[in-house]
Amino acid sequence: MSASGAVASQSLDKDASEQKSATKAGSSFADFLFRKGTGLVALIVAVTLLAVMISLIVEGWQALHTFGWKFLVTTTWDPVTNEFGALVFIIGTLVSSAIAMLIAVPVSFGIALFISELSPNWLRGPVSAVIELLAAIPSIIYGMWGLLVFAPWFGNIEPWINDHLGAIPGIGVLFQGPPMGIGMLTAGIVLAIMVIPFIASIMRDVFLITPPALKESAYALGATTWEVARNVILPYTRTAVTGGIFLGLGRALGETMAVTFIIGNANNLSASLLMPGASIASVIANEFTEATTSLYKSSLLALGLVLFVITVIVLALAKLLLLRLEATQEGKKS
Amino acid sequence: MNSLYLRRQLINKINMFIAVLMTIFGIFWVVWILWTTIRYGLPALNLHLFTQDTPPPGAEGGGLRNAFVGSIVLLAIAVVIGTPIGILAGTWLGEFAVKRKIGGVVRFLNDILLSAPSIVIGLFAYAILVDPLGHFSAFSGGVALALILIPVVVRTTDEMLRLVPGSLREAAIALGTPYWKMVTKITWKAASTGILTGVILGIARISGETAPLLFTALNNQYFSSDIWHPMANLPVVIFQFAMSPYANWQQMAWAGAFIAVVFILVLSIGSRWLLRRGGGKS
Numbered sequence: 001m002s003a004s005g006a007v008a009s010q011s012l013d014k015d016a017s018e019q020k021s022a023t024k025a026g027s028s029f030a031d032f033l034f035r036k037g038t039g040l041v042a043l044i045v046a047v048t049l050l051a052v053m054i055s056l057i058v059e060g061w062q063a064l065h066t067f068g069w070k071f072l073v074t075t076t077w078d079p080v081t082n083e084f085g086a087l088v089f090i091i092g093t094l095v096s097s098a099i100a101m102l103i104a105v106p107v108s109f110g111i112a113l114f115i116s117e118l119s120p121n122w123l124r125g126p127v128s129a130v131i132e133l134l135a136a137i138p139s140i141i142y143g144m145w146g147l148l149v150f151a152p153w154f155g156n157i158e159p160w161i162n163d164h165l166g167a168i169p170g171i172g173v174l175f176q177g178p179p180m181g182i183g184m185l186t187a188g189i190v191l192a193i194m195v196i197p198f199i200a201s202i203m204r205d206v207f208l209i210t211p212p213a214l215k216e217s218a219y220a221l222g223a224t225t226w227e228v229a230r231n232v233i234l235p236y237t238r239t240a241v242t243g244g245i246f247l248g249l250g251r252a253l254g255e256t257m258a259v260t261f262i263i264g265n266a267n268n269l270s271a272s273l274l275m276p277g278a279s280i281a282s283v284i285a286n287e288f289t290e291a292t293t294s295l296y297k298s299s300l301l302a303l304g305l306v307l308f309v310i311t312v313i314v315l316a317l318a319k320l321l322l323l324r325l326e327a328t329q330e331g332k333k334s
Numbered sequence: 335m336n337s338l339y340l341r342r343q344l345i346n347k348i349n350m351f352i353a354v355l356m357t358i359f360g361i362f363w364v365v366w367i368l369w370t371t372i373r374y375g376l377p378a379l380n381l382h383l384f385t386q387d388t389p390p391p392g393a394e395g396g397g398l399r400n401a402f403v404g405s406i407v408l409l410a411i412a413v414v415i416g417t418p419i420g421i422l423a424g425t426w427l428g429e430f431a432v433k434r435k436i437g438g439v440v441r442f443l444n445d446i447l448l449s450a451p452s453i454v455i456g457l458f459a460y461a462i463l464v465d466p467l468g469h470f471s472a473f474s475g476g477v478a479l480a481l482i483l484i485p486v487v488v489r490t491t492d493e494m495l496r497l498v499p500g501s502l503r504e505a506a507i508a509l510g511t512p513y514w515k516m517v518t519k520i521t522w523k524a525a526s527t528g529i530l531t532g533v534i535l536g537i538a539r540i541s542g543e544t545a546p547l548l549f550t551a552l553n554n555q556y557f558s559s560d561i562w563h564p565m566a567n568l569p570v571v572i573f574q575f576a577m578s579p580y581a582n583w584q585q586m587a588w589a590g591a592f593i594a595v596v597f598i599l600v601l602s603i604g605s606r607w608l609l610r611r612g613g614g615k616s
Contacts, residue, residue: 028512028513028514030512030514031512031513031514033514034513034514034517035426035430035513037422038422038423038425038426038429038430039426039430039431041419041422041423041426042422042423042426042427042431042440042488043440044419044423045419045420045423045440045443045444045447045484045485045488046439046440046443046444048443048447048481048484049443049446049447049450051458051462052450052454052455052458055458055461055462056454056457056458056461058461059457059461059465106356107356107359107360109353109356110352110353110354110355110356110357110359111353111356111357111360113350113353114353114354114356114357115357117353118350118353118354127357127361129606130360130361130364131357131360131361131364133364133368133599133602134360134363134364136538136598136599136602137364137367137368137542137595137598138541138542138543138544138569138594138595138598139542139544139545140542140544140569140572140573140576140591140594141367141371141542141591141594141595142367143573143576144572144576144587144588144591145366145367145370145371147576147577148374148576148584149366149370193363196360196363200360224342224343224345224346225346225350226345226346226349226350227342227346229349247449250449251449253451254450254451254452254453254454255451256451256452256453256544256545257544257545257573261576261577281451281453281545284453284457285453285545285548288460288548288549289548289549289552301457301461304453304454304457307451307453307454308450308451308454311449311450311451311454312446312450315445315446315449315450316442316446319442319445319446323442
């Protein structure tokens with residue numbers, strides 16, 4: 001697919017340069033208009049990100065101006081006294097996403113390994129399709145299922161977590177708390193399920209394009225499948241795999257509805273992962289229509305700005321890592 | 335030597351077993367979630383869902399008519415705004431900017447927009463349409479959805495146009511066809527299945543979006559067709575009803591969820607099928 005794409009783009013390039021000289025000769029005003037018109041629309045799409053950023057800065061300015069840097073590092077979120085600090089939600093977002101990645105990365109690796117190395121050919125397509133269904137299910141369905149089905153079930157497991165993981169010295173405090181089912185850990189698990197398809201499909205794609213010659217030479221030396229995966233495939237695809245992980249992280253950070261249903265929506269920090277918490281996205285979803293004062297509303301928009309900046313950085317990193325792979329791929333082909 | 339060999343074999347077996355386990359683990363969630371929607375959604379289906387509007391708290395009966403109609407209106411606004419913009423921008427990328435640096439930059443920004451949190455897109459729509467106008471409106475919700483639809487369409491249009499063989503373009507140009515005519519009559523036609531797939535996938539993606547509608551289209555207990563005022567829509571009604579303590583509201587939320595999931599799965603499986611069929615032809 002990418003091979004024919006490269007061929008097409010090469011000859012297209014020729015077309016474009018020929019076309020450029022034709023336009024210069026003044027042969028067609030309509031062509032000029034078509035080129036500039038579509039270019040203008042593309043430009044509008046490209047500056048949308050910038051527009052989002054500017055509008056959030058403008059709308060959040062009141063809060064940022066009133067609280068300054070303290071907005072990012074204080075934990076008070078009190079609409080009554082008009083004091084707003086984002087730290088609880090920033091930590092909530094980071095912690096729930098971190099739990100999600102801890103679960104999703106190994107699972108996605110296993111799935112990608114199964115599809116690319118172990119699965120018989122006929123099973124590849126169906127398994128990929130089923131895993132990708134996870135990405136098609138809307139997040140509100142995850143939220144409903146999480147709140148009404150998964151959380152009650154998970155609440156039965158939490159006493160066990162309390163007794164066993166909670167007894168470990170040091171990290172035990174993370175796993176002590178009332179078994180309510182909802183909370184930071186539940187949100188992390190559901191987020192993990194939601195980002196698995198994104199990470200797994202990128203891993204699968206890059207595992208499948210690892211040059212067979214590399215794999216076969218390792219097999220010929222007597223390496224086992226696991227050794228090939230660990231010492232040949234993974235080093236070869238490291239950049240893209242990291243990119244895929246960052247892409248999943250970007251998704252997890254901004255996920256709203258599912259988290260709003262199951263994180264518990266408590267505006268305070270607690271050491272235990274079993275306790276309810278809140279993320280940036282969940283607090284915006286919950287409180288935005290109730291925000292009565294302009295400072296309150298502005299603080300929520302400033303929270304949106306914080307979320308936007310974090311996710312754009314993560315997604316840009318992901319994209320850059322994935323682009324590097326594409327560049328080496330194309331370099332090898334031509 | 336022999337023990338080393340056995341140990342390597344053992345490690346291999348264990349890790350491969352874990353990989354199979356992880357795959358089953360992934361499939362397990364799909365089955366569980368879909369099974370839940372069927373189990374609770376199917377019994378809650380009835381004809382009143384389509385003929386009656388959302389009931390007030392505590393009242394018996396009622397349906398989701400206003401929410402269905404509202405969702406269709408929102409999707410229509412998003413498609414009408416988003417599709418032309420997406421296709422034109424994608425055309426520029428796929429026809430005029432294939433190997434140019436500026437094309438790479440636009441592609442990069444578009445891909446980030448594609449994965450940007452939908453709630454932030456909702457805040458943007460609020461900032462540019464709800465705040466200045468002074469009230470929530472279905473139109474602002476449609477614009478928010480369009481902003482999510484556009485990057486999907488841009489990306490597929492770009493990719494599909496790049497798959498069109500260059501010889502097709504050369505043949506048309508050699509006959510003296512103007513470039514714009516070549517694009518609209520030849521390459522768009524050759525890539526039409528792919529572009530259509532992109533639009534369908536985009537619709538599948540936005541029809542379940544809830545977060546950007548919470549503070550744009552808001553919700554409306556009554557039937558409304560006025561796009562300049564708040565309008566009921568399926569995702570927000572599901573959200574409100576699922577979180578409520580009333581049993582009949584929760585049941586209706588499951589029915590709505592079931593219908594939404596079926597709609598989205600039909601769209602995404604349908605577009606996959608369309609792409610495979612179209613891909614086989616070219």
